[in-house]
Amino acid sequence: MPQTPADLTARLKPLQKRVREVGHDAVLVINPVDTRYLTGFVGDDSWTLVPARGTKVVVLSDARFEEQIAREAPHVAAVMRKKSLVDELKTLRDRRKLGRVAVQKGSLTVDRFEAIKKGLGARAVAAWDDGLMTQRAVKDAGEVKLIAKAGKIQQQAFRELRAFIEPGQTEAEVAAFLEYRMRCLGADGVSFPSIVAADANAALPHAIPGRTKLKKNGLVLIDWGAKFNGYCSDMTRVVFLGKGPSARMKEVYRVVLDAQLAGIAACRPGTPLRAVDAAARKVIDDAGYGEHFGHGLGHGIGLDIHEDPRLSHLADEHAVLEPGQVVTVEPGVYLPGVGGVRIEDDVLITARGHRVLTDLPKSFESATI
Amino acid sequence: MPQTPADLTARLKPLQKRVREVGHDAVLVINPVDTRYLTGFVGDDSWTLVPARGTKVVVLSDARFEEQIAREAPHVAAVMRKKSLVDELKTLRDRRKLGRVAVQKGSLTVDRFEAIKKGLGARAVAAWDDGLMTQRAVKDAGEVKLIAKAGKIQQQAFRELRAFIEPGQTEAEVAAFLEYRMRCLGADGVSFPSIVAADANAALPHAIPGRTKLKKNGLVLIDWGAKFNGYCSDMTRVVFLGKGPSARMKEVYRVVLDAQLAGIAACRPGTPLRAVDAAARKVIDDAGYGEHFGHGLGHGIGLDIHEDPRLSHLADEHAVLEPGQVVTVEPGVYLPGVGGVRIEDDVLITARGHRVLTDLPKSFESATI
Numbered sequence: 070m071p072q073t074p075a076d077l078t079a080r081l082k083p084l085q086k087r088v089r090e091v092g093h094d095a096v097l098v099i100n101p102v103d104t105r106y107l108t109g110f111v112g113d114d115s116w117t118l119v120p121a122r123g124t125k126v127v128v129l130s131d132a133r134f135e136e137q138i139a140r141e142a143p144h145v146a147a148v149m150r151k152k153s154l155v156d157e158l159k160t161l162r163d164r165r166k167l168g169r170v171a172v173q174k175g176s177l178t179v180d181r182f183e184a185i186k187k188g189l190g191a192r193a194v195a196a197w198d199d200g201l202m203t204q205r206a207v208k209d210a211g212e213v214k215l216i217a218k219a220g221k222i223q224q225q226a227f228r229e230l231r232a233f234i235e236p237g238q239t240e241a242e243v244a245a246f247l248e249y250r251m252r253c254l255g256a257d258g259v260s261f262p263s264i265v266a267a268d269a270n271a272a273l274p275h276a277i278p279g280r281t282k283l284k285k286n287g288l289v290l291i292d293w294g295a296k297f298n299g300y301c302s303d304m305t306r307v308v309f310l311g312k313g314p315s316a317r318m319k320e321v322y323r324v325v326l327d328a329q330l331a332g333i334a335a336c337r338p339g340t341p342l343r344a345v346d347a348a349a350r351k352v353i354d355d356a357g358y359g360e361h362f363g364h365g366l367g368h369g370i371g372l373d374i375h376e377d378p379r380l381s382h383l384a385d386e387h388a389v390l391e392p393g394q395v396v397t398v399e400p401g402v403y404l405p406g407v408g409g410v411r412i413e414d415d416v417l418i419t420a421r422g423h424r425v426l427t428d429l430p431k432s433f434e435s436a437t438i
Numbered sequence: 439m440p441q442t443p444a445d446l447t448a449r450l451k452p453l454q455k456r457v458r459e460v461g462h463d464a465v466l467v468i469n470p471v472d473t474r475y476l477t478g479f480v481g482d483d484s485w486t487l488v489p490a491r492g493t494k495v496v497v498l499s500d501a502r503f504e505e506q507i508a509r510e511a512p513h514v515a516a517v518m519r520k521k522s523l524v525d526e527l528k529t530l531r532d533r534r535k536l537g538r539v540a541v542q543k544g545s546l547t548v549d550r551f552e553a554i555k556k557g558l559g560a561r562a563v564a565a566w567d568d569g570l571m572t573q574r575a576v577k578d579a580g581e582v583k584l585i586a587k588a589g590k591i592q593q594q595a596f597r598e599l600r601a602f603i604e605p606g607q608t609e610a611e612v613a614a615f616l617e618y619r620m621r622c623l624g625a626d627g628v629s630f631p632s633i634v635a636a637d638a639n640a641a642l643p644h645a646i647p648g649r650t651k652l653k654k655n656g657l658v659l660i661d662w663g664a665k666f667n668g669y670c671s672d673m674t675r676v677v678f679l680g681k682g683p684s685a686r687m688k689e690v691y692r693v694v695l696d697a698q699l700a701g702i703a704a705c706r707p708g709t710p711l712r713a714v715d716a717a718a719r720k721v722i723d724d725a726g727y728g729e730h731f732g733h734g735l736g737h738g739i740g741l742d743i744h745e746d747p748r749l750s751h752l753a754d755e756h757a758v759l760e761p762g763q764v765v766t767v768e769p770g771v772y773l774p775g776v777g778g779v780r781i782e783d784d785v786l787i788t789a790r791g792h793r794v795l796t797d798l799p800k801s802f803e804s805a806t807i
Contacts, residue, residue: 112644132732133643136774140642149732153752174549179565182548196548245621252614257646258631273509274502275481277626363501363518383522405505 074144076211077109078124080204087200088121093171095120096199097158097185100176102372103201104128105299110142116154117145118161118170129157155188162189171197206369206377207393212300213417213426216370216395219256219302220415220427223295226250227306227429231438236285236310240265240278243289251295260294260301261374268314271307271409274364274401288314288408294374301374303397304427305413309437314408321358321402323433325410328352328400332366332380336416336423338392342384349400350382358402367397370415394418395426443513445580446478447493449573456569457490462540464489465568466527466554469545471741472570473497474668479511485523486514487530487539498526524557531558540566575738575746576762581669582786582795585739585764588625588671589784589796592664595619596675596798600807605654605679609634609647612658620664629663629670630743637683640676640778643733643770657683657777663743670743672766673796674782678806683777690727690771692802694779697721697769701735701749705785705792707761711753718769719751727771736766739784763787764795 084107088096098104098117105111107119108126115130127146128138138147150157162170172185174196185194208216229250234243244263252258266276267283271290283289292305313319332349346366353362365381378384378394390396396418401411415426453476457465467473467486474480476488477495484499496515497507507516519526531539541554543565554563577585598619603612613632621627635645636652640659652658661674682688701718715735722731734750747753747763759765765787770780784795 111646135732136772137642137644175547177548178544179546179548179551180543180567198549241621241624245618248621248627249614249618252610252617255610258617259627262627273506275506277480363504403505 072109072211074109076209077107077144080107081119081124081126083204084119084199084201085121088119088171091171091197093121093169093195093197094167095165095170096197097170097172098199099173099181103173103176106201106205106372108142108145110134110138110145111299112137116158118158120165120167127161129154129161155184158185159188162193169193169195171195171199173201174198175202202377205371207391208371208395209393212371213393213395215298215300216302216415217426219260219295219297219300220304222251222254222256222297223293223302223304224427224429225254226295227291227293227304231308234283234289234308234310234438236283236287238283239280240267240270240283241280243283243291244278244293247291247293256295256297257299258296260296260303264290264292266290266409268408269406272403272405272407274403274409274411283310286310286312286314288318290409290411292411292413299372301370301372302415302427303370303374303413304415304429305399305411306429306431307410307412307436313437318404318408318410319433321404322410322436324353324356324358325400325402325412326431326433329398329412329414332398332400333414333416333423333425336390336396336398336418338390338418338420340390341386342378342380342388342390343382343386345380345390346382346384349398353400353402361402361404362400363403364401367399367413369394369396371395390418392418392420441478441580445578446476446513449476450488450493450495452573453488453568453570454490457488457540460540460566462490462538462564462566463536464534464539465566466539466541467568468542468550472542472545475570475574475741477511477514479503479507479514480668481506485527487527489534489536496530498523498530524553527554528557531562538562538564540564540568542566542568542570544568544571571746574740576760577740577764578762581740582762582764584667584669585671585784586795588629588664588666588669589673591620591623591625591666592662592671592673593796593798594623595664596660596662596673600677603652603658603677603679603807605652605656607652608649609636609639609652610649612652612660613647613662616660616662625664625666626668627665629665629672633659633661635659635778637777638775641772641774641776643772643778643780652679655679655681655683657687659778659780661780661782668741670739670741671784671796672739672743672782673784673798674768674780675798675800676779676781676805682806687773687777687779688802690773690779691805693722693725693727694769694771694781695800695802698767698781698783701767701769702783702785702792702794705759705765705767705787707759707787707789709759710755711747711749711757711759712751712755714759715749715751715753718767722769722771730771730773731769732772733770736768736782738763738765740764759787761787761789
């Protein structure tokens, strides 16, 4: 399911419109993920110049990527640089007679901006909010398919893990197995470093899998994701080995699951991002665990594992969900020194409501292995 | 082999000296890898404030990381933010009565800088070249041990791969096997996405492993690395399956190996970075393949997979190798549509010369499986 050149060219149009609206002549894309989104080329140390009009996109790259660009983005022009990126940009700007070039503000570091201004002249460049983060938050049909496919891969690997996992294994071994199976099932790789956290380690929302062994009658929190053709999926499940953990942690599981279902139910176009977060948070607050849910409810996924929109009580109060956005819904409760539960699925916002893209069982009963 | 608080505190001193020299009162570290280097805390979405004097380092983070900071960096103060990072920074600056706070210029984006200036006042902050990239390029003994350990893990996985690999497997399967074994052998994960490129794909220096199958009597280029306690190793080997490829590619192998040995031989303190690149490049030029070696000779490795120094003909002409630096030496020759060869090892610069940290066989004979 590669993106077609037509898909890619369609993505240029809204960007070019924004460039023209502010009166710039071109935008310099320096974030490699945006270059992939706009051209199909998957590489780094390269810049993409998108003119305000027309389809003459130029990738400034180097000899390492020459053949790769020809394969992945045959429809763009490519310059294999012989000098610095800034000097090549200057040459290109002069040749194209471009007035002012806007540079992606959210990716542009202060020192790089200084170098570009020095090379092209301070008036020839402007740091600019390109709006791609907002544009990329709304996925086209091809992108949704890729995210869903990544989800299918990660779910199949988890099913195989359920037959494999047992007390005595280390967290790292479990992570290795999951990642190996995702790769064999066709993933590009992981969409982020897997979290496999046994018992008390599960109280760390971002635990790094280590040498801690899985215990008989213990709890394991697993937060993992596959990448497929560049697109990320992201899920969390908690499993109980044998009799599982204490009655308290079992209660926590039920609370978190109820909260997650409430969060998913709140996902529909027009709902404020804050309200989605609040719908899940209320369930946890009401159960008395509010102080133990210290992160936002979820985030957009796509070519990056963390994209807009952010489902959080800190979100802009006017920001709402839109059709085509794909978000994680992942409430959690963490009891320091004891353990933690987080349950996470990927949810597509549709014209009228939502569709959950991931469907591994998550009932309390299904958690026990 | 965790870093001790004493190791970490020692790293603050040169940074603090540089802060004082330019008259700032503190430096705000916003690059998460630098936070790890300076404090031991491995997380993101967090900023670290290092005062110009004393040891009162503060990590501004959020509830997700509370327990993790307590475990990984118990010697630092931590603030779990209730408001935005900028607002928390303002509170901290006021409480500590700090005048001007310098922010890492190489990691600071233009939009973030604007937000910080808006919050604290434009005069209260300055974008500053903190010198950490240069400082981090020189490793202490503990860091060298971690890089060497990562190298041992990746080498052991490769030995196991030699017994596993055979024609008919896909590039992706080979990558999956290598990555699985590195994990099982104790790696945190990969230090970068593995490159496994069969035959003509090996002409792409940054090939992504795909569904291409390994051929009988074919060539496979493998560029892979392990991460151990955060530190990266990085190697490339080429293997010939059965009779291997054409006589021409075999000649290329011998040329690249000679070039790599010449590059390694040139590694000693005081040698200009350009001269190290030139030593290897001359061998390839003399053999008539100069136009097919389109990248630099190597790069530093450490907590990041690409660090200073860069061994390149574009390097600053006055920059030289220094004891404690660890670099890759990785010449390559790529023939479009045919194949490519790259051979890469990790080299520590010592007081009098160098020590090669990786030692998998690389003779022409050893390449055949």
